[in-house]
Amino acid sequence: MLTKALDSSSPYLYQFVSAGKLLKSAELKFYRINYAGQKEEYLNVFIENVRITCVVPFMEDVKDRDYERHDHLEVLEMTYEKITWKYLDGNIIHSDSWKERSAA
Template identity: 40%
Template sequence: MSTPAHLWLEDENGSPIVGGCLMPLRLGSIELKSFSHGVTIPVDTNRGKLTGTRIHRPIVVVKEFDRTTPVLYRAVCEGRTLKKAIIRMYRIMASGIEAEYFNIILENVKITTVSPYLSPTA
């Protein structure tokens, strides 16, 4: 079963970048099709001791083309810094109701890549 996730963005002035979601409690959010991120820490393989500080891999999201797509293109092309991004993930309970259970809040966000992709099976 999938884990629903939604993204809320604020532009450099703190104004919402309105997505296409029409669900009442997620109105204006961007529905995410997938999400990935990783954190690693360098370790000496011989001794098992830490050799550095944590390294965050980029957060990568996949979303449908919507009204936010041109805004994200502009952000990457002009090197803009978005004020805030919030990713909210929802757990589907036994009753079938979705409950918010995990949030990621980012400030001073740089969009570094926009890669359009249309799946031939979608």
């Protein structure tokens, strides 16, 4: 599950859901502001054989002052065959695959 701002990629995501398209891969990059005030990538998530199963648009209660300037959002649900998490500081990597699981 992933929450993101509604943007120019949104129509494509709806197309993938409605057509049941399989994506060969997708990459999610996570950023933070470092001590120098610069944006830096710190986590990379690579997923393979991805199917987006649901896209749900939503909006926070803009009458609540805490949310009055928030963007319109959408939540994505997806299935995938393989996922690889890579924490860049230290090059820490872990993968999981539904196809490569050993039988108990």
